[in-house]
Amino acid sequence: MSPNSDTAEARIVLPAHLHARPAGALARAAAGFESDVEISHQDRTVNPVGILAVMSLGATAGATVTVRAQGADAHQAVTELAALLRTID
């Protein structure tokens, strides 16, 4: 990855558990970006393109997760994924 590419990061407090349905929505959305994207909770970091990987974070309502991206569309990726995570139910 180019060291000159854009980076973005946001921390989001989850309004609901990050269970299968929102994990699926997150995975579909994340797959649409060319940037490298990752999501972290506590000491685990995964690629959000994988539904099972996202679910393995075990992030529950009220937990804080961090979304990071690096690449040409990193700003858009974090903006949209953060918006998605803020509204899961």
Next chain:
Amino acid sequence: MVTAKGDAVIDHLVYATPDLGIVDRLGIAVGPGGQHLGLGTRNFLAGLGGGAYLEVIGPDPDQPEPAQPRPFGIDGLTEPRLVGWAAGVSGIVDVVARAQAQGYDPGPVMSMSRQRPDGVLLEWQLTPPATGLLPFLIDWGTSPHPSKDAVQGATLVSFRGFHPSPDEVHKGLSALGEELAVAAGELALEAVIQTSGGEVVLR
């Protein structure tokens, strides 16, 4: 810094358009900003004096149709519109926390960075860009502000809003620690900008 009224610090105004061809007949000298890869948009900038700037943003003909709708409701516009504004703050995390404590959530703070072609690293933080009378927040930290490199010559003379229920807007503005003159009327923002050719009113 430019203020809307009271302590509100205007970072920039967002003028969205379905066709960026309007920059040639806007009556305000603007210069190219940049492409927003993946968003399907690009922008042009003009300094407004006092550390503020005007962003004219619209579809980028050099990019394919984006997978998601373009920001600021651009895809639904039939004519240019002053759709939003950003308030410049310092200590954005604390500002957001205070707003949340007063019942208004401007959204998560996002940290962004970009290295310019000249090697300068820009780092800023912002809340999700929004349309309407309530601003989104932006904190440029120690990075050079975009207004410094924007085309100069225009000056923001006044900035105000219209809303069917101004009191509702003032609640949100108060939570953000911002002020904006808001009159009763159909939802709109209005900026009066002085140029060498006269006043230009953007709504």
